[in-house]
Amino acid sequence: MNPRLLIALYLLIVLLPLGLSWAGERPPRSLWDELASGAGMLAFAIVLAEFLLSGRFRTVSNRIGMDVTMRFHQLLARSALALALVHPFLYSAPTKPAYPWDTTRQLTLSDDFSAYSTGLFAWLLLPVLVLLAIGRSRLDYRYETWRLMHGIGAALIAGLLLHHTLHAGRYSQDPLLAGVWKGLFEIALASLLFVYLVKPALKRLSPWVVERVRKVGLKTWEVTIAPQGHKGLRYQAGQFVWLNIGHGAASLAENPFSISSAPASGNRLQFIIKELGDFTRTVGDIAPGTRAHVDGPHGNLVVTGRKEPGIALIAGGVGIAPLIGILRQLHYEGDARPTTLVYGNRVAEQMACREELETLTREHGTRVVHALYEPPEGWTGRTGMCDGDLIREVFDSAEARQWLYVLCGPPAMMEVVETALIGMGVSAGQILSERFDYG
Ligand SMILES: Cc1cc2nc3c(=O)[nH]c(=O)nc-3n(C[C@H](O)[C@H](O)[C@H](O)COP(=O)(O)OP(=O)(O)OC[C@H]3O[C@@H](n4cnc5c(N)ncnc54)[C@H](O)[C@@H]3O)c2cc1C
Known part of the structure; x- marks a missing residue:
């Protein structure tokens, strides 16, 4: 509607x-x-x-x-x-x-x-x-x-x-x-x-089962679930679901997580989940074969149908989850538009999907800019926060001002990045963002 x-x-x-x-x-x-x-x-x-x-x-x-x-x-x-x-x-x-x-x-x-x-x-x-x-x-x-x-x-x-x-x-x-x-x-x-x-x-009519849980970063897990006896979920890259693992379908124990897989990759769903509270701290203990239920897809962090000449993805920490899904989908579709990912983390161990990002750089031409607040010795990437200066440095050009900007990360980072983008002349309609907390 x-x-x-x-x-x-x-x-x-x-x-x-x-x-x-x-x-x-x-x-x-x-x-x-x-x-x-x-x-x-x-x-x-x-x-x-x-x-x-x-x-x-x-x-x-x-x-x-x-x-x-x-x-x-x-x-x-x-x-x-x-x-x-x-x-x-x-x-x-x-x-x-x-x-x-x-x-x-x-x-x-x-x-x-x-x-x-x-x-x-x-x-x-x-x-x-x-x-x-x-x-x-x-x-x-x-x-x-x-x-x-x-x-x-x-x-x-x-x-x-x-x-x-x-x-x-x-x-x-x-x-x-x-x-x-x-x-x-x-x-x-x-x-x-x-x-x-x-x-x-x-x-209850369309259950899922946990297929794999693996560690992909510091206190960060990737969970893969597969449909049981049905075709799976029709969704768009970047959307999220309410996920319930190990409880009955009517249970209130469900949490919102962005889908990090790409629709084109098949009917499995993947999530990148960071430990935070009572459920997320137990994700590493979830056994394959555990029953799961999904309510969704929800959200409009979606680039499908957008006509901008390039796509910028700006992630802070676990905010990478929906953005890697979008990047994966663009790669599957062979989308020829330039893509740049700015990915900020506190320490190097938090960076998820590092090898896959290198593959995306090689095969899809995605420019990846890592920023670390507390970098290890010998770090050659950017040091500091994902802030306005970094955004201006990476995107302040006449061409990039026409791009689509997709943001997901801590609220403070998103505010700073949005202000910088608007200040550079990017219109509000070119910015999509998702917060992981409703405050
Ligand atoms: C749209 C959206 C997408 C998200 N995607 C991801 C993701 O891809 N990866 C990731 O690691 N985290 C994601 N989150 C955050 C994730 O939902 C919370 O970290 C998680 O629910 C915390 O649950 P907990 O039981 O471990 O912690 P708790 O201590 O129970 O909760 C910590 C905080 O998380 C929020 N929260 C908890 N349960 C719910 C719920 N059912 N509905 C809404 N908010 C809730 C509340 O603000 C709560 O105060 C997302 C959040 C939203 C809103």
């Missing part, structure tokens, strides 16, 4: 309840009361739309990119929180039984205590949900525990808000608007069921 269509669809979902309320024929109230209702409705609509921006829907994340999807998700959650927090304080009308002549509740707010209590619970829970998500990395939860709590918490808040909106909301007394709220709530719940029931069922 076209990204513009997606944005239009998003705006439609979020603004539809407000639009219907505005179009309804009810006598106007004070400005503050209208603002209060508007803020509440907008907050609820955003909360419901957040379920579709969870990063698990390829229609969304493959079009606008996983980073952008998650940034939207985070930004909109904060916006919904701000609107929800001010919502009760903006009302000026009193909470009272309706006057007999005021059938549209122009002058009083509903006095239904149960409707307020669900609103109050949601009002208290929403900041907790958002703050737990913002502070996730500082809390000592396993990622899977946090994800489960986040999903259950979001569903609970949505349910409470639906009750509050239908029973306390002045505009929701209109059957059409009430139907819209129920419909949006059902879509949100259906999206959860799709992620937690339908997807696992599909994964």
